Amino acid sequence: MTIFPAHYSGPTLGEVGEHGTIEAIVAAAPSSRNGDDAAVLNHASPNSRAVATTDMLIEGRHFRADWSTPEEIGQKSIVQNFADVEAMGARPVAALLAVSAPLYTPVSYIRGIAAGIAERVGEYSAELVGGDLTAGDQLVLSVTAIGSLGGSRPELTLNRARPGQRVVAHGRIGWSAAGLALLRHFGREGVPGQFAPLVDAHCAPRLNPGRGVIARATGATAMTDNSDGLVVDLNTIARRSGVGIDLHSADIAPEPLLVEAAELLGADPWEWVLSGGEDHTLLATTAGDPPSGFRAIGRVVRGDGVSVDGAAPKYDYGWVSF
Amino acid sequence: MTIFPAHYSGPTLGEVGEHGTIEAIVAAAPSSRNGDDAAVLNHASPNSRAVATTDMLIEGRHFRADWSTPEEIGQKSIVQNFADVEAMGARPVAALLAVSAPLYTPVSYIRGIAAGIAERVGEYSAELVGGDLTAGDQLVLSVTAIGSLGGSRPELTLNRARPGQRVVAHGRIGWSAAGLALLRHFGREGVPGQFAPLVDAHCAPRLNPGRGVIARATGATAMTDNSDGLVVDLNTIARRSGVGIDLHSADIAPEPLLVEAAELLGADPWEWVLSGGEDHTLLATTAGDPPSGFRAIGRVVRGDGVSVDGAAPKYDYGWVSF
Numbered sequence: 001m002t003i004f005p006a007h008y009s010g011p012t013l014g015e016v017g018e019h020g021t022i023e024a025i026v027a028a029a030p031s032s033r034n035g036d037d038a039a040v041l042n043h044a045s046p047n048s049r050a051v052a053t054t055d056m057l058i059e060g061r062h063f064r065a066d067w068s069t070p071e072e073i074g075q076k077s078i079v080q081n082f083a084d085v086e087a088m089g090a091r092p093v094a095a096l097l098a099v100s101a102p103l104y105t106p107v108s109y110i111r112g113i114a115a116g117i118a119e120r121v122g123e124y125s126a127e128l129v130g131g132d133l134t135a136g137d138q139l140v141l142s143v144t145a146i147g148s149l150g151g152s153r154p155e156l157t158l159n160r161a162r163p164g165q166r167v168v169a170h171g172r173i174g175w176s177a178a179g180l181a182l183l184r185h186f187g188r189e190g191v192p193g194q195f196a197p198l199v200d201a202h203c204a205p206r207l208n209p210g211r212g213v214i215a216r217a218t219g220a221t222a223m224t225d226n227s228d229g230l231v232v233d234l235n236t237i238a239r240r241s242g243v244g245i246d247l248h249s250a251d252i253a254p255e256p257l258l259v260e261a262a263e264l265l266g267a268d269p270w271e272w273v274l275s276g277g278e279d280h281t282l283l284a285t286t287a288g289d290p291p292s293g294f295r296a297i298g299r300v301v302r303g304d305g306v307s308v309d310g311a312a313p314k315y316d317y318g319w320v321s322f
Numbered sequence: 323m324t325i326f327p328a329h330y331s332g333p334t335l336g337e338v339g340e341h342g343t344i345e346a347i348v349a350a351a352p353s354s355r356n357g358d359d360a361a362v363l364n365h366a367s368p369n370s371r372a373v374a375t376t377d378m379l380i381e382g383r384h385f386r387a388d389w390s391t392p393e394e395i396g397q398k399s400i401v402q403n404f405a406d407v408e409a410m411g412a413r414p415v416a417a418l419l420a421v422s423a424p425l426y427t428p429v430s431y432i433r434g435i436a437a438g439i440a441e442r443v444g445e446y447s448a449e450l451v452g453g454d455l456t457a458g459d460q461l462v463l464s465v466t467a468i469g470s471l472g473g474s475r476p477e478l479t480l481n482r483a484r485p486g487q488r489v490v491a492h493g494r495i496g497w498s499a500a501g502l503a504l505l506r507h508f509g510r511e512g513v514p515g516q517f518a519p520l521v522d523a524h525c526a527p528r529l530n531p532g533r534g535v536i537a538r539a540t541g542a543t544a545m546t547d548n549s550d551g552l553v554v555d556l557n558t559i560a561r562r563s564g565v566g567i568d569l570h571s572a573d574i575a576p577e578p579l580l581v582e583a584a585e586l587l588g589a590d591p592w593e594w595v596l597s598g599g600e601d602h603t604l605l606a607t608t609a610g611d612p613p614s615g616f617r618a619i620g621r622v623v624r625g626d627g628v629s630v631d632g633a634a635p636k637y638d639y640g641w642v643s644f
Contacts, residue, residue, distance in 0.1 A: 018643045037409035037546055038375035038469065040477045050372045052451060052468055053360035056420040058458045087359035098378040098464045103644055132377045132464075134384070135644035142420045142454075142464035146374055147360065155362045224359055321340045322425055322457035 002065050002102065002139055004109050013110065013135065014103030022133055024107050025097075028114035029121070029128040033094075039129035041094055044148050051147035051155070053084040059139035063203075067183045070109045072204040074116025077143045079205045082124060083225040083280035085147035086207065089156040089216025094129045095121055096144040100136030113141070116204075124209045156216050156223035161241035161285040165221060167298035168290040170211045170282040173230055173252055174269065175201035177276020178261050185265055195261055205280050211293050215284050218291040223284040228277040229318025231306045237285065244303030246310060251297040274308075274315040324387050324424065324461055326431050335432065335457065336425030344455055346429050347419075350436035351443070351450040355416075361451035363416055366470050373469035373477070375406040381461035385525075389505045392431045394526040396438025399465045401527045404446060405547040405602035407469035408529065411478040411538025416451045417443055418466040422458030435463070438526075446531045478538050478545035483563035483607040487543060489620035490612040492533045492604040495552055495574055496591065497523035499598025500583050507587055517583055527602050533615050537606045540613040545606040550599040551640025553628045559607065566625030568632060573619040596630075596637040 013021050026034055033039040044050065055077070057063055063073050082092040097117060101110060117128050149155055161167075179202030182191045191199050200206075215223060222237050230252070238245045254262070254269035262269035282294070290296050306313060335343050348356055355361040366372065377399070379385055385395050404414040419439060423432060439450050471477055483489075501524030504513045513521055522528075537545060544559050552574070560567045576584070576591035584591035604616070612618050628635060 014644060036477075036479050037406040038373045038412070038467070040410060040412075040471060041372040041374065043369070043371055044366070046368075047365065049365055050363045050468065051360045052363065052416065052418055052466070054418040054420045054452060054464070054466055055454045056422055056456050056462075056464060058422060058456060061456065061458065084359040088362060090360070090362075094374065096374055096376040096466055098376045100378055100380060100462060130375055133643060134378050134380060136380045136383065136462065137460055138458065140378075140422060140458065140462055140464075142376070142378060142462075144374070144376055144418055144466040145360070146372065146468070149362060155358075157358050321455060322336060 002059050004065055004106055008106040008109040008112065010106055010108050012103060013101055013105045013107060016107050018133055021107055021110055024111045025114040028111045029118035031127040031129050033127060033129040041146065045150045047152065048148050048150040051085050051088050051090040051149050052144065053081055054142065054144040055081050057141045067188045068203045070112030071116035074113040075120045075204045077141050078117050078120035079207055079280055080227065081143045081145035083207055085145050086212025086282060087156065087223045087225045088149060089212050089223060090147035090149040091213050092124045092126045092145050092147045094126055094146040097128060097131040098142040099131065100134050100138065100140040102137060102139065103135050105139065153216055156220055156284065158222055158224060158237050159240040161222040161237050161243050161300045163243055163300050163302045165285045165287050165300040166290065166296050167245055167300060168284050168286055168294035169297045170294045171207060172201055172279055173226060173281055174254060174258055174272035174276045176205060176278040177272035178258050179203065181265055181267060182261060198257065198261060202278065205278065207280055208293060211282055215282065215291040215294065219288045220284040220286045220291060223282060226277060226279045226281040226283055229275045231274050231313050231316045232318030234283060235306045238304060238306055244301040245298055245306045246301050247298035247306065247308045249309050271315045274313050275317050277319040324381050326387055326428055330428040330431040330434065332428055332430050334425060335423055335427045335429060338429050340455055343429055343432055346433045347436040350433045351440035353449040353451050355449060355451040367472045369474065370470050370472040373407050373410050373412040373471050374466065375403055376464065376466040377403050379463045389510045390525045392434030393438035396435040397442045397526040399463050400439050400442035401529055401602055402549065403465045403467035405529055407467050408534025409478065409545045409547045409604060410471060411534050411545060412469035412471040413535050414446045414448045414467050414469045416448055416468040419450060419453040420464040421453065422456050422460065422462040424459060424461065425457050427461065475538055478542055478606065480544055480546060480559050481562040483544040483559050483565050483622045485565055485622050485624045487607045487609050487622040488612060488618050489567055489569065489622060490606050490608055490616035491619050492616045493529060494523055494601055495548060495603055496576060496580055496594035496598045498527060498600040499594035500580050501525065503587055503589060504583060519579065520583055524600065527600065529602055530615060533604055537604065537613040537616065541610045542606040542608045542613060545604060548599060548601045548603040548605055551597045553596050553635050553638045554640030556605060557628045560626060560628055566623040567620055567628045568623050569620035569628065569630045571631050593637045596635050597639050599641040
């Protein structure tokens with residue numbers, strides 16, 4: 001049974017009913033497209049294509065009600081889906097939310113999730129356009145993101161990295177894993193204040209909207225996001241492209257805050273950098289200079305797999321669902 | 323704990339792992355768009371708009387593993403989503419599937435769900451373009467459907483029914499509820515053979531692809547599908563349009579097979595017709611003749627609510643999730 005924090009009080013889903021709960025969601029994340037059998041999106045720009053992706057988040061597995069606020073859960077659900085849209089070089093335009101929740105869930109908690117979703121989709125000028133609500137044993141969110149891929153350049157698939165190209169990144173690497181390690185050790189209330197940015201990176205990741213579109217417009221060849229782990233995700237690009245990727249240790253070295261957290265926990269910050277996922281940092285390859293907002297972290301080389309300074313990485317595993 | 327039928331044997335999700343299970347899904351429902359961060363759809367026809375909807379199905383609540391085969395569960399998950407796309411007058415073009423399943427689930431069972439999805443999306447010339455897979459306590463499917471709304475006619479919203487128009491329907495009414503009642507009474511193996519069409523209507527509903535597009539092209543004004551119950555769903559059109567709807571009892575009278583099932587169970591077949599949902603029958607209003615494949619079942623009138631032959635319906639409730 002999920003324990004919801006005491007300050008999410010008031011009537012429950014069971015008391016308010018399906019329609020009352022839907023009203024609370026729509027009030028927190030309003031959209032004129034919502035409320036019919038299906039949502040109709042805007043006319044897309046000429047020559048554009050729609051992009052779609054989906055992710056399911058389960059309480060106790062992908063988030064914990066005692067570690068994250070519902071607003072953060074909503075934010076994270078959007079960022080991880082929108083990062084997949086951006087990783088194609090596309091612009092997120094809409095999200096759908098299917099929720100299963102126990103009847104004892106406070107409506108205020110679901111409203112918090114919707115408010116977090118509204119905040120993040122608003123940053124992208126996107127909308128929560130529809131969804132579904134059902135009672136269930138577990139709190140389960142299933143978010144679908146729809147994006148628009150404009151213009152004639154190809155989408156940024158995983159298979160177009162070529163030897164000699166730069167490997168570039170937009171966003172932090174290893175911060176989400178560090179935040180998770182701190183939460184596991186201290187619980188949310190106990191994490192020392194200076195590590196708040198690491199906890200935020202885990203509970204409410206944020207990506208600057210539009211970096212994927214910029215990367216595609218300025219010549220990136222392949223792109224993904226760091227969802228399962230730096231080495232694992234780059235290895236997917238390497239395998240699909242038939243190349244190797246060599247990371248430069250100086251360019252991915254853990255920042256002082258990571259080092260400090262690792263010392264406190266007796267951990268190795270390189271494990272967070274190399275194997276930690278859920279940063280949703282955009283990872284791309286390009287024949288040119290790093291796109292605006294991206295920094296170089298390595299090179300595409302002949303061969304296969306991912307190396308660091310030419311040697312096997314110290315940690316090469318990553319997140320798997322099971 | 324879900325009991326999977328014995329003939330779905332072989333390795334489980336826990337044994338095969340995430341990647342092996344995804345391979346089984348993709349093999350059963352192949353698409354060249356699948357396997358990147360997000361799926362890129364075809365260029366849509368000029369002047370078209372994307373349409374999106376999502377539904378979550380939970381084992382024990384929306385389907386039962388002892389009543390439905392996994393193939394049927396997959397089929398139903400597509401039809402209920404594609405019906406929502408058709409109810410806008412749009413053409414379904416793609417589906418996404420997020421699955422949560424216990425680790426003891428046989429991979430062959432998940433493959434069966436994917437095969438059922440592939441069969442139904444194929445009937446629409448659509449594809450399963452992406453998804454997500456995670457371990458969880460319950461078997462939960464979350465399907466998103468994306469459609470294409472072409473041309474300049476407005477989409478078929480709920481709020482454009484006008485007095486004097488015909489109410490028309492494409493598909494059976496009450497059959498799914500009758501099938502459910504039979505399953506509750508007899509279990510799947512025990513239902514007398516002559517009622518197989520009713521059980522099929524519940525476990526694996528089918529809709530002729532394209533009827534929603536035809537209705538929109540030939541002047542329908544409002545449309546929905548019978549998912550929560552005939553009176554409830556028509557009442558939504560009536561409320562949103564500011565009109566009343568009068569059904570003609572002769573045009574919705576239960577067919578002999580419904581009457582026979584009701585006699586066997588000591589039930590009233592009119593309850594299935596008026597309050598039974600999940601038929602996913604398209605319900606529309608139109609100023610002209612019924613579109614091809616539709617039949618007239620009533621009239622839009624001044625006033626509010628839904629009546630039958632001018633009187634309050636004998637049953638006016640429907641399905642609510644909780």
